[in-house]
Amino acid sequence: MNLDTLIGKLVQYFNKEMLQFPERPSYTPLPDPDTSRPYLLYLHIPYCQVLCPFCSFHRVQFKESAATRYFRCLRSEIEQVSDRGYRFDEVYFGGGTPTVLPGELIETIELLKSRHGINTISVETNPDDLRNGDLRPLKEAGVSRLSVGVQSFDDTLLKEMDRYEKYGSGDQVREALERIAGCFDTLNVDMIFNFPHQTRESLERDLEILAREIVVDQVSFYPLMNVDGKDKSLERAMGKVGYSREREFYELIVERLLDAGYTRNSAWCFSRKPGMFDEYIVDREEYVGLGSGSFSYLRGSLYSSTFSIGEYRRYVESGKTGTVFRQDLNTRDQKRYYMMMELFGGTLDKRAAAKRFGGDLGLWREFTALQMIGAIRDRGDTLELTERGQYLWVVMMREFFAGVNRLREKMRHTLPDAARRAGDM
Numbered sequence: 168m169n170l171d172t173l174i175g176k177l178v179q180y181f182n183k184e185m186l187q188f189p190e191r192p193s194y195t196p197l198p199d200p201d202t203s204r205p206y207l208l209y210l211h212i213p214y215c216q217v218l219c220p221f222c223s224f225h226r227v228q229f230k231e232s233a234a235t236r237y238f239r240c241l242r243s244e245i246e247q248v249s250d251r252g253y254r255f256d257e258v259y260f261g262g263g264t265p266t267v268l269p270g271e272l273i274e275t276i277e278l279l280k281s282r283h284g285i286n287t288i289s290v291e292t293n294p295d296d297l298r299n300g301d302l303r304p305l306k307e308a309g310v311s312r313l314s315v316g317v318q319s320f321d322d323t324l325l326k327e328m329d330r331y332e333k334y335g336s337g338d339q340v341r342e343a344l345e346r347i348a349g350c351f352d353t354l355n356v357d358m359i360f361n362f363p364h365q366t367r368e369s370l371e372r373d374l375e376i377l378a379r380e381i382v383v384d385q386v387s388f389y390p391l392m393n394v395d396g397k398d399k400s401l402e403r404a405m406g407k408v409g410y411s412r413e414r415e416f417y418e419l420i421v422e423r424l425l426d427a428g429y430t431r432n433s434a435w436c437f438s439r440k441p442g443m444f445d446e447y448i449v450d451r452e453e454y455v456g457l458g459s460g461s462f463s464y465l466r467g468s469l470y471s472s473t474f475s476i477g478e479y480r481r482y483v484e485s486g487k488t489g490t491v492f493r494q495d496l497n498t499r500d501q502k503r504y505y506m507m508m509e510l511f512g513g514t515l516d517k518r519a520a521a522k523r524f525g526g527d528l529g530l531w532r533e534f535t536a537l538q539m540i541g542a543i544r545d546r547g548d549t550l551e552l553t554e555r556g557q558y559l560w561v562v563m564m565r566e567f568f569a570g571v572n573r574l575r576e577k578m579r580h581t582l583p584d585a586a587r588r589a590g591d592m
């Protein structure tokens with residue numbers, strides 16, 4: 168077993184300890200807020216026009232009436248946590264596709280602005296909303312960062328992903344991106360590498376487009392993640408996932424994007440200028456997630472909302488939040504989680520860590536091992552990922568998020584069969 172595989176296995180082991188929610192969901196309120204400071208808010212919109220085979224996010228087929236009702240519930244949930252004293256300054260709308268109903272999205276943004284001092288708003292979208300929709304109202308409503316799920320510009324891969332028909336060819340997506348360049352403070356594109364049938368030439372072409380042919384501010388280049396339970400459908404559509412070329416592809420991405428003037432914000436996010444990035448878990452240790460299938464991390468505990476949209480509606484319409492799971496992390500796991508997220512952003516500030524945990528961060532065995540394998544270097548006040556460490560962190564975070572995706576799959580299986588069949592998830 169090589170070192171990369173070993174690191175992946177260690178994270179899988181760590182996940183098993185950390186990401187274990189109870190088998191039977193039941194209503195679990197969020198803790199009282201610390202009213203002295205604002206929080207980051209994540210809002211999940213689970214509706215999509217097309218359900219892509221590689222995707223493990225919580226998403227269901229778009230139906231206008233169901234999505235309209237869902238947005239109403241979400242606003243009611245926002246009101247509830249606001250009434251409890253939670254304050255928010257930064258908002259991420261993720262999905263699914265938050266722009267499936269732009270009017271409802273804007274009404275939700277207006278509610279947030281009326282109750283909170285919101286500085287930054289990030290919204291995920293898909294290429295068809297760029298091509299066919301008018302995004303100016305989003306900009307006028309205060310959206311500062313637009314994140315577009317592109318995945319690849321290669322038509323063969325887009326067809327395998329079942330995205331070509333609905334979201335357009337690589338050329339059409341590229342033209343749509345060119346049209347909105349400069350409209351938002353930050354325009355991010357989400358890409359994926361290491362598809363089973365992706366060639367080095369195909370990845371080089373994607374990088375050439377991002378480096379020289381279009382103007383985007385940020386690129387988040389995720390490694391393809393496999394998840395138990397999804398692997399068969401993914402394999403049927405796209406081929407068998409393997410990791411033998413992952414490092415080579417990652418090194419190519421880093422080389423081409425850094426050459427083109429991007430800087431690295433996290434192991435897999437690259438920006439041309441400062442701004443928000445998807446890995447808000449690096450910048451903000453605690454966050455509140457609302458909406459069906461969202462996660463929160465507060466006071467050392469992970470919370471999850473129900474993955475049943477029907478159940479979510481029932482909870483919210485009866486005056487509760489949708490939270491049904493809670494996992495308390497022991498101090499050691501909280502420190503490991505902190506270390507993993509900080510180093511994902513490239514550096515760990517030792518003094519900030521000591522302040523956060525009321526003394527020494529500890530974890531000397533972990534740090535010694537990471538130094539011995541050449542993954543981190545000690546810069547006195549900070550620990551820093553080496554180039555070798557950057558790829559190892561890609562492996563770690565790929566396995567960490569695969570663990571979160573496994574948890575999502577598990578939660579979906581706690582739903583009654585009827586709800587799963589009806590897509591009422």
Ligand code: SF4
Pocket residue numbers: 214215216217218219222223224226262263264293316
């Ligand atoms: S990749 Fe995006 S559009 Fe496709 S199913 Fe997942 S969330 Fe929806």
